[in-house]
Amino acid sequence: MTAARYDVAIIGAGVVGSAIARACAQYRLSVIVLEAGDDVGAGTSKANTAILHTGFDTKPGTLESRLVRRGYALLSTYGPTVGIPIERIGALLVAWDGEQHARFPEIVANARAAGYGAAREIGRDDLARLEPHLGPGAVGALAVPDEAIICPFTTPLAFATEAVVNGTTLRLGTAVEGRRPGADGTHVLATSRGEVAAEWVVNAAGLTSDTIDRLFGHEDFTVTPRRGELLVYDKLARPLVRHILLPVPTARTKGVLVSPTVFGNVVLGPTAEDVDDKRATGATPAGLAALVAAGRRLVPALVAEEVTAIYVGLRAATEHGDYQLRVHPAERYVCVGGIRSTGLTASMAIAEYVLEGLRDAGLRLVPREDHQAIRMPCLGEQGERPHRSAAAIAADPAYGEIVCHCERATRGEIRDALASPIPALGLDGVRRRTRALLGRCQGFYCGARVAAMVAEAHGTTIADVLGVPPVPR
Numbered sequence: 001m002t003a004a005r006y007d008v009a010i011i012g013a014g015v016v017g018s019a020i021a022r023a024c025a026q027y028r029l030s031v032i033v034l035e036a037g038d039d040v041g042a043g044t045s046k047a048n049t050a051i052l053h054t055g056f057d058t059k060p061g062t063l064e065s066r067l068v069r070r071g072y073a074l075l076s077t078y079g080p081t082v083g084i085p086i087e088r089i090g091a092l093l094v095a096w097d098g099e100q101h102a103r104f105p106e107i108v109a110n111a112r113a114a115g116y117g118a119a120r121e122i123g124r125d126d127l128a129r130l131e132p133h134l135g136p137g138a139v140g141a142l143a144v145p146d147e148a149i150i151c152p153f154t155t156p157l158a159f160a161t162e163a164v165v166n167g168t169t170l171r172l173g174t175a176v177e178g179r180r181p182g183a184d185g186t187h188v189l190a191t192s193r194g195e196v197a198a199e200w201v202v203n204a205a206g207l208t209s210d211t212i213d214r215l216f217g218h219e220d221f222t223v224t225p226r227r228g229e230l231l232v233y234d235k236l237a238r239p240l241v242r243h244i245l246l247p248v249p250t251a252r253t254k255g256v257l258v259s260p261t262v263f264g265n266v267v268l269g270p271t272a273e274d275v276d277d278k279r280a281t282g283a284t285p286a287g288l289a290a291l292v293a294a295g296r297r298l299v300p301a302l303v304a305e306e307v308t309a310i311y312v313g314l315r316a317a318t319e320h321g322d323y324q325l326r327v328h329p330a331e332r333y334v335c336v337g338g339i340r341s342t343g344l345t346a347s348m349a350i351a352e353y354v355l356e357g358l359r360d361a362g363l364r365l366v367p368r369e370d371h372q373a374i375r376m377p378c379l380g381e382q383g384e385r386p387h388r389s390a391a392a393i394a395a396d397p398a399y400g401e402i403v404c405h406c407e408r409a410t411r412g413e414i415r416d417a418l419a420s421p422i423p424a425l426g427l428d429g430v431r432r433r434t435r436a437l438l439g440r441c442q443g444f445y446c447g448a449r450v451a452a453m454v455a456e457a458h459g460t461t462i463a464d465v466l467g468v469p470p471v472p473r
């Protein structure tokens with residue numbers, strides 16, 4: 001059987017691969033996205049701190065620094081047009097001793113060199129006024145007024161939805177396992193669901209981008225996963241924190257921070273620990289203890305609040321200090337590896353960079369005249385969610401019928417998520433598209449109803465949706 005043939009095959013539908021697919025969809029190209037998992041954004045992209053970074057603390061002159069600055073600008077503009085929740089609440093980088101305080105001029109100078117000029121020092125009293133629940137002993141802070149929080153779920157889904165609505169083929173549950181040259185100069189990718197031929201291949205495989213790179217004959221880097229554990233505190237904790245509270249970074253990590261989320265919670269994390277297993281997304285007693293200790297110092301009242309959830313993400317760290325982004329024109333192959341701790345922010349800029357590389361390497365980019373815009377459902381606590389909209393409820397009473405009471409997710413939103421251009425296939429998919437099951441009860445009350453809706457939408461059983469094995473007879 002002849003393999004289906006595309007102009008571009010993108011491996012991986014995380015936030016980076018999805019952003020690249022969206023950028024390709026602006027042009028008359030045939031594009032396929034091959035994703036091993038069962039949803040978009042279900043790898044590292046679902047488990048991060050969800051900060052839209054200004055890049056003030058990036059290393060000037062690196063590609064990462066440039067793309068984070070550019071990505072911040074692109075996403076700040078794109079987000080509101082498609083409904084990605086973004087709140088520009090600003091960050092305070094807090095010094096807890098004289099040594100940390102003495103580093104402020106160096107951090108401000110670094111920020112300027114990285115292209116961010118608005119960082120300014122504030123004194124102890126102003127800091128106490130701005131953050132009344134901060135722990136004792138802070139000696140001052142650097143205000144970074146443009147740091148923002150963003151929805152980590154809507155962002156990749158918006159990119160991928162725009163791509164799919166504009167003709168991109170998205171193949172989920174499809175792992176790329178091999179590659180051979182095709183007769184007509186194409187790449188033939190062997191996948192878990194058959195062969196796919198493409199003129200160009202973009203490797204956006206996150207943690208396994210090094211393995212894919214080797215399929216193309218390169219050994220430029222090795223990914224060593226850097227585990228980050230995070231605690232999500234209940235919405236009752238939200239009044240305790242007004243800004244993103246950052247520690248003074250070290251050479252290895254930005255450290256443990258406290259931040260509000262766009263869902264109205266507070267997140268504490270992440271840890272940073274190199275591990276050798278790319279599936280090591282379990283929380284550890286040591287990691288959680290370290291987080292609680294850090295939280296007790298930063299905002300002591302926070303650690304007395306209830307924890308809603310714990311999650312763990314793996315950064316695709318490499319032996320290099322920068323992104324591993326390489327266009328190989330002769331091979332018609334692009335590697336987008338080593339996108340470790342800033343990929344959510346930089347995603348659109350990475351996509352722009354890749355598209356420029358493809359064009360320079362000879363791919364013809366003809367703009368589509370029939371490009372369709374999209375609008376994502378509102379997940380942000382500050383936005384007008386359907387249950388708060390009299391007009392939405394009047395037009396469709398399903399938006400007035402709350403299924404998940406913790407997060408106020410309605411039957412209408414869950415129904416829509418199950419029938420969207422990239423439908424939720426299971427409970428996690430519903431969670432990331434509606435916030436249902438994300439709240440303090442973690443689905444204890446609404447789980448069965450949501451599972452029944454998923455089962456009905458996909459013609460399966462509740463037991464299948466819940467992953468319950470059949471009872472032996």
Ligand SMILES: Cc1cc2nc3c(=O)[nH]c(=O)nc-3n(C[C@H](O)[C@H](O)[C@H](O)COP(=O)(O)OP(=O)(O)OC[C@H]3O[C@@H](n4cnc5c(N)ncnc54)[C@H](O)[C@@H]3O)c2cc1C
Pocket residue numbers: 011012013014015016017018034035036037041042043044045046047048049050051052053174175176177204205206207208209212227228229270312313314315339340341342343344345346
């Ligand atoms: C703890 C933590 C905190 C972070 N905080 C922030 C933050 O605040 N702000 C920020 O901007 N960034 C942050 N990041 C970084 C950001 O989350 C990542 O840079 C980004 O998600 C990387 O996206 P990606 O698409 O490259 O990788 P992924 O999301 O991992 O996507 C790669 C995809 O490729 C698929 N794949 C892999 N191999 C194959 C294959 N063989 N065939 C088909 N598909 C394959 C995977 O299933 C996966 O879905 C953080 C990361 C972590 C871990």
